[in-house]
Amino acid sequence: MIPICPDEVLERNPQFKTIFQDLTANKLNSDASTKLSSQGAKESYEVDKRLTTLREELVKTKIIRQRLVHILNELPADLREVIDLYLCSQNTGATLRKDDEAFFLEGLPLICKALNKVILEDATDLANMCSSDGVTPYTLPTHLSHRLQSLQSRRTHLYTLRTSTLKKTLRLTTLLRTQISTTIKLIEQTKHGLSSRAQKSQARHLALVSESLEGKIKIMYFEQLDRMYDDDTTGALAFYKEHLEDVKIRLKKQARKAEGELEEYEGFGEGVKRDVVRYAKVLDELESVKGEIRRLDGDE
Incomplete structure (x- = not known):
């Protein structure tokens, strides 16, 4: 996917803008693949096809070599030794002796049978790992091919969504920058x-x-x-003030006189209370004396 470059960056760099527009319009596709001529595209296709074939052969060889190690215990001892020699020769680049090579070729059907069994088990496990029903080891390549095509289409759609998201993000960033600049200008105008x-x-x-x-x-x-407040009004108010002062003094005298009389009444009330208490005591003593007299009369 070709990265998106903001328009402002392109406007500030005219030479880079020319190169970028030439690349996006004439040299590269939207997925960053090269726009070649028909002859160049054909050659590129042939190279890709050959490279894919070589990769497949390399993967097959790697799988066979790995599985040979796992099936050694199922083979005869002399055949295991020849297989070890073969694997070592593959790693070091040496060649087998003719008798070892002939013995290896004689045991090749047995080796192929064991390899076929192990690889079929692996393919069955891969088929069972697939979520779709009805996938067998023999239909697994077709199923995987469909899966890869679906994955590629989803990747292309994802690239499109990312491109759209980046464009919207750049637009949003531009709007935010404009908003911040406007806000700063308003603040400066408001305060300063x-x-x-x-x-x-x-x-x-x-x-x-x-x-x-x-x-x-x-x-x-x-x-x-x-x-x-002229002179007459001021004089009248002063005379009225003196009158109020006299009234205030008389009222204070009357208040003190009333307080004295109240205190006398309160003192008189206390004396009456004391007399009542003494009179009650006398009555009690009189009743007790009368009781004694009645008792004495009864005794006689």
């Missing part, structure tokens, strides 16, 4: 710009106007006081 200074000056002017109005109101208040 002409509008901010004008508002501060207007606020100072209004404060001075309010102070002057407050002074005028105080002057008007004192003028009204002078008009309301």
Whole structure:
């Protein structure tokens, strides 16, 4: 997939823009594959086909060599020795002796039978691992081919989605950057710009106007006081104040007199209470004496 380059970057780098547009339009496809001529495409296809064949042969050889190690215990001892020699010769590049090679070829049917059994078991395990029903070791290659084609189509769709997502992300980033720039400009204009200074000056002017109005109101208040309280009114109020002071003094005297009388009444009440208590005691003693007299009369 060809990476996306923002338009602003291309505009700031015109030479790179020319190269990038030439690559995306003339040289490369959307999946980053090369746009070749028909002859070049044919040669590339043949090379890819040959490379695929070589890879398949290499994988087969690797699988056979790995499985030969696993089936050694199922083969005769002399054949195992020849197989070990064969594997060593493959690793080191040496050649087998003719008699060993002839013995290896004679035991090849037995080796193929054991290999076929192990590889068939592996294929059966792979078929069982597939989620689809009815997959057998013989239909496994076709099933895997369909799976690979489906995977490739999904990858292509995923590349398309990624490209669309990247474009939207770049667009969103551009919008966010524009929003941040606008916000910074508004903040600067609000705090340090002409509008901010004008508002501060207007606020100072209004404060001075309010102070002057407050002074005028105080002057008007004192003028009204002078008009309301002339000399006659002031004298009458002073005389009335003296009258109120006299009334206050008389009321205080009456209050003290009433408090004294109340205290006397309270003292008299305490004396009456004491007399009542003594009278009750006398009555009790009188009753006790009468009881003694009655008792004495009864005894006689």
